[in-house]
Amino acid sequence: MPNTFGLNRSLGGAIGAIALVSVLSSGAVLVTMTQLHDATEALTRSAHVVRGLDAFRTAMLNQETGLRGYLITGRRTSLDPYLSGRSALDETVNRLSALIGHDAELSRMLADASSAARSWQTDIGEAAIRIAADPATRPEAVRIEADGSGKQLFDTFRGKIAAIEAVEETIRVAQNERLALAERNASLALWGGALVTLLICAGIGIAINRLIVRPLGSVMAFVERVGAGDLTGRIAATGRDEIGRLGTTLNTMVAGLADLARTNRSATADLNAAAAQIRASAQEQAASVEEQFAAVQETAATVDQITHSGAQISKRASDVIATAQTSAQNAKAGLRAASDTARAMDSIREQGEAVAGNIVALSEKTQAIGEIISTVNDISERTHLLSLNAAIEAAAAGESGRSFAIVAAEMKLLADQAKAATVQVRAILSEIQRGINSSVMLTEEAVKRAAAGKTRTD
Incomplete structure (x- = not known):
């Protein structure tokens, strides 16, 4: 001392x-x-x-x-x-x-x-x-x-x-x-x-x-301003007695609270940006899946048409000689349809691979968001520790530190809320990761089926 x-x-x-x-x-x-x-x-x-x-x-x-x-x-x-x-x-x-x-x-x-x-x-x-x-x-x-x-x-x-x-x-x-x-x-x-x-x-x-x-x-007026949320003021700490030391300690504590508030605001902004990126990626993925689904439907319709055409060709095999010119024209039309189907299958495969790349990039971004959440969790732990120190200082100040105890309680509540929010975001990211993994598997399965369809079309 x-x-x-x-x-x-x-x-x-x-x-x-x-x-x-x-x-x-x-x-x-x-x-x-x-x-x-x-x-x-x-x-x-x-x-x-x-x-x-x-x-x-x-x-x-x-x-x-x-x-x-x-x-x-x-x-x-x-x-x-x-x-x-x-x-x-x-x-x-x-x-x-x-x-x-x-x-x-x-x-x-x-x-x-x-x-x-x-x-x-x-x-x-x-x-x-x-x-x-x-x-x-x-x-x-x-x-x-x-x-x-x-x-x-x-x-x-x-x-x-x-x-x-x-x-x-x-x-x-x-x-x-x-x-x-x-x-x-x-x-x-x-x-x-x-x-x-x-x-x-x-x-x-x-x-x-x-x-x-x-x-x-x-000091009490300053503490009331701090309790109301004003962290810009400072006490003109003078003298070497207990009240002067209390003013110095309060100034240090408020400066720490201001730094912590700025850090929390920056982390919240980063988290919002990451969430926006996740929403954009999810929307892109949904659009890609819809396009993939449309292409698959088109492919299925083409295959059904080819099958129906094959059945008609089987029925009319006995009439091939009589209708040679018509058959030749129909064969040329079938060849063109088969070529179109092969090209559609290649397009479906390429789109599936692009969707898989987007999903991998999205998985990397979710990992980056997990690191940001860890940083926010560390900040909340530091906030909890700082609130504990503030509560100890308030208890040491006695009656005059009762308002500091209120500020320390509010800080602890803020730290707990931030920690709970990080837990919720981590759970949401886990759900998104599972969805991404499922999308990767579905995309790979769609690519395999498109390749198999092209082989059958050839």
């Missing part, structure tokens, strides 16, 4: 380009999705940190509220907010440490806020609760709680929490910008990939229309 730039390679390259664009756009989308995921996780962490800081602040406020309620009422049930806030503070600090443990600055500020909260619990909360257990020393516990050191510790952890919130707010703003940028990048990647894919698909459509659809339309 020649090295051609096939349609499969063109389509494969186009599909590969689409796949490459799809992979690149998918990679870009994957990168942007990763950025979106990272930004979303960062925003989620910041939200959790902010909620944890609120819980930190709420836990400390609950502890302060429970402590003041206990100092005012002296009931242990008033310490429930304090106790719940203390346990909630421990959980909140642990959760915040896990969330911001990777940031040293935030971890340090969280540690300072936790230290201030722990100092308030130890120095203010626990000390006040312990002293307030005795009613006598409760005023001392109130003084400890109302002292400015507790407010200072509260201001300390509030300041640290506010600083952490400010940092998280900055992070949240940056992550929101990053998230918006990632969304824009994802949108650009998606729309850009879709646009490039559409452009490539449009280019592939145009290329398919130019490289496949239009050439196939030309």
